[in-house]
Amino acid sequence: MKHENVQDYYGKVLQSSADLQTNACCEPEEMPTWLKKVLSQVHDEVLMRYYGCGLIAPEALKGMRILDLGCGAGRDVYALANLVGEDGFVVGVDMTDEQLAVAREYEDFHLDAYGYAKSNVEFHKGFIETLEDLPLDPGSFDIIVSNCVVNLATDKSAVLRGAHHFLKPGGEMYFSDVYADRRVPEAMAKDEVLYGECLSGALYWNDFLTIAHAVGFDDPRLVTHRPITIENPVLEAAVAPLSFTSATYRLWKLDGLESNCEDYGQAVIYKGTIENCEHALKLDGHHVMETGKVFPVCGNTWKMLSDTRLADHFTFIGDFSTHYGIFEGCGAGSPFEEDVATSDCC
Numbered sequence: 001m002k003h004e005n006v007q008d009y010y011g012k013v014l015q016s017s018a019d020l021q022t023n024a025c026c027e028p029e030e031m032p033t034w035l036k037k038v039l040s041q042v043h044d045e046v047l048m049r050y051y052g053c054g055l056i057a058p059e060a061l062k063g064m065r066i067l068d069l070g071c072g073a074g075r076d077v078y079a080l081a082n083l084v085g086e087d088g089f090v091v092g093v094d095m096t097d098e099q100l101a102v103a104r105e106y107e108d109f110h111l112d113a114y115g116y117a118k119s120n121v122e123f124h125k126g127f128i129e130t131l132e133d134l135p136l137d138p139g140s141f142d143i144i145v146s147n148c149v150v151n152l153a154t155d156k157s158a159v160l161r162g163a164h165h166f167l168k169p170g171g172e173m174y175f176s177d178v179y180a181d182r183r184v185p186e187a188m189a190k191d192e193v194l195y196g197e198c199l200s201g202a203l204y205w206n207d208f209l210t211i212a213h214a215v216g217f218d219d220p221r222l223v224t225h226r227p228i229t230i231e232n233p234v235l236e237a238a239v240a241p242l243s244f245t246s247a248t249y250r251l252w253k254l255d256g257l258e259s260n261c262e263d264y265g266q267a268v269i270y271k272g273t274i275e276n277c278e279h280a281l282k283l284d285g286h287h288v289m290e291t292g293k294v295f296p297v298c299g300n301t302w303k304m305l306s307d308t309r310l311a312d313h314f315t316f317i318g319d320f321s322t323h324y325g326i327f328e329g330c331g332a333g334s335p336f337e338e339d340v341a342t343s344d345c346c
Contacts (some may be wrong), residue, residue: 015098031055035079035274042078043106049073049099052147053198053246054176054224057083059274059281060309064142067166068092069128069159069175070149074103077121080109080145085118091141092123093134098117100125131162141166142309146175148246151201156208160215161317164253170308173251178228179205181336182242188239197238199230205247205335217251219300221284224248225335239287250284254303261298261330266318267304268295273313281313286330296301298327 035057039047049072056068056076061083071077072094081090094100103123111119126134126151144163153159157292163173203211211219214273225247230236272278272291282288283304289295294317297305305314 006098019301032276038079038082039075041082041110042075043109044144045102046073046078046106048073049102050075052076052176053178054147054248056145056147056174056176056248058143058145058172058174058250059277060145060313061088061143062275063087064309065140066090067136067141067144067163069095069131069144069163070152071103071123072096072099074099074106074121075122076145076147077103077123078106081110081121084120086114086118086120088120090121091136092121092124092264093128093131094123095125095127097125107110129153129158129160131166136166138165139168142168142171144173144175145173146173146177148177148198150175150177151179151198151203153201154196156203157211157215160217160251163251164216167253167256169253171253172308174223174248176246178202178249179208179245179247179335181205181245183207183288184242188242191238193239194235197235199228199235199244202244205245208249212249212251216253218254218257219252219261221250221287221304222335223250223282223284225285243336245335252304252308257300257303261300261327263324263327264299264318264320265322265324266299266302266304266316266320268296268297268302268317269293270295270314271313271315274310281310298330301330 036054051072055057057079061080062085064084065088066080066084068090069075071094072091077090077092084090092103100123107119107121118278121205124134150156150159165174179196183204184200184202188194188200191200209220225245228244228246230239268287270281270291274281278291280288280290283301296300299320305311
């Protein structure tokens, strides 16, 4: 599918989220109260043009530098600009002029709403497959987010390579997207409406894991997922028998992660010091760590906590001196299984 087709669909065909024909791009029902309050400060026109499929607000964001791939009209950029505070910074990238025009129109509005002395956002026009063409410094972002956009990219591997390139060591890509339970047939992938609705460009979830490993994101972690329903019976018949899900993953740029989750007898204790996560912190679908409770972890999870911005919020028990074999009940998991949590609320 060409970039021009996607630009036309999101710039000219869709005028609001009400024009979508599936529930791929909609809010999860269980949105935490604190995030609702943040979104209530975002301008109505920006909210109306939201086409995301998840909640891309990870923990501990104060002072962070964030890059939003496929930012659209800027809803997530402005929400994150609120969460990072005046000392943080959020950069949005999108290829659609109409969407970027809306985002830029309300920069002063959000500056006043947040009471900042100067803006902490900027927007660039560009393709997420060629991030290196933008005036951005490699290794300069703490976090990269994306909300239901990677499936629209013509080269998914290039997007993940670029994200890895622009992350700092210990940084993460935290993003929601649409995945298929099998590889999408080529004929279906050429359908402009199915592509624009975030269906026929979706990766087979296991191919996504392979690409993530290949570009340097070892041990991807599935945070949450929910099935996608198709409201249009014609589109539903066109994609049969494929199934789709909206899933949120976090990918860490960390050296030394192992291909398996290995047991070194380690454990952590969450201090409860992250804002809005005072009682527990959810790292992914298999790791919900209650405040003050000893929580056994594998070596990879240890690194995801000790070698990242989350380190100050944990007490660490153990080291890597003794190996006890495979750590059970860990790893990425399939977004089509029922045993992974379906809500990413702290």
